[in-house]
Amino acid sequence: MKTIDTHSHYNLTQFDEDREAAITRMAEADVGTICVGVDLETSKLAIEIATDNENIWACVGQHPTEWKQEFDAVEFADLAAGKFVVAIGECGLDYFRPEDKEHKDEQVVIFRRHIELAIETGLPLMLHIRPEMHTMTAYEDALDILEEYSQAVSGGGEPRGHQALRGTAHFFAGDKVIAQRFLDLGFYISFSGVITFVKEYQEVVAFVPLERILSETDAPFAAPAPYRGQRNEPAYVVEIVKKVAEIKGVGIEEAEVQLLNNAKILFRI
Numbered sequence: 575m576k577t578i579d580t581h582s583h584y585n586l587t588q589f590d591e592d593r594e595a596a597i598t599r600m601a602e603a604d605v606g607t608i609c610v611g612v613d614l615e616t617s618k619l620a621i622e623i624a625t626d627n628e629n630i631w632a633c634v635g636q637h638p639t640e641w642k643q644e645f646d647a648v649e650f651a652d653l654a655a656g657k658f659v660v661a662i663g664e665c666g667l668d669y670f671r672p673e674d675k676e677h678k679d680e681q682v683v684i685f686r687r688h689i690e691l692a693i694e695t696g697l698p699l700m701l702h703i704r705p706e707m708h709t710m711t712a713y714e715d716a717l718d719i720l721e722e723y724s725q726a727v728s729g730g731g732e733p734r735g736h737q738a739l740r741g742t743a744h745f746f747a748g749d750k751v752i753a754q755r756f757l758d759l760g761f762y763i764s765f766s767g768v769i770t771f772v773k774e775y776q777e778v779v780a781f782v783p784l785e786r787i788l789s790e791t792d793a794p795f796a797a798p799a800p801y802r803g804q805r806n807e808p809a810y811v812v813e814i815v816k817k818v819a820e821i822k823g824v825g826i827e828e829a830e831v832q833l834l835n836n837a838k839i840l841f842r843i
């Protein structure tokens with residue numbers, strides 16, 4: 575494995591027709607991935623896919639827009655103990671659609687259960703934080719909660735969240751102030767294909783140190799250039815690595831090695 579896509583969804587229906595062929599294409603491109611659950615069923619399927627395939631790991635959790643479902647802490651704790659499970663999520667806060675934002679209290683309760691499970695298991699959090707358009711509110715609320723836990727686990731002394739509370743902000747769409755707060759917590763920042771076609775994100779990529787960046791596709795969603803409009807695939811993560819290398823002014827191989835190493839450290843793979 576030369577490159578890793580730290581966040582994708584072979585477990586969703588968009589891959590029902592050709593899941594095996596898509597996994598083979600990824601393996602041929604020398605890419606590995608973390609298959610991320612969005613609820614109980616897809617978390618179980620992520621574990622199955624990770625068990626059956628080399629260089630695929632699983633992440634278990636309940637997406638914040640799934641706030642209608644109660645969070646089954648017992649069942650998720652059971653799944654989290656699985657051999658191929660390397661993270662908890664995707665979890666967090668999603669205020670993008672008004673119908674989800676109206677239920678932020680329910681989202682917060684479920685988010686807290688995930689954080690507690692992450693601390694208990696020692697696994698990193700895979701955060702999905704999506705604010706309303708032109709705001710940072712979901713990020714601010716999520717960071718307030720994470721900072722509170724980080725202080726608590728460090729006994730009220732200097733925050734040392736990166737030891738007991740670890741994680742990554744998946745599909746990062748925040749600004750530099752938000753990025754700095756994640757970095758201060760010891761978290762990683764994960765960039766998707768959006769950086770290949772939205773200029774505004776490139777400033778944040780330039781700001782975050784290379785040793786704290788992760789690469790991801792979020793396949794089947796958000797295909798990078800030059801595949802825009804098509805179904806995304808983990809193999810396309812190479813386009814994101816190339817863009818990070820370009821913004822950072824380093825060689826593609828150097829970026830590839832560093833980004834893979836970052837994922838190995840965070841997910842202990």
Ligand SMILES: [Zn+2]
Binds near residue numbers: 581582583610664792
């Ligand atoms: Zn996702």
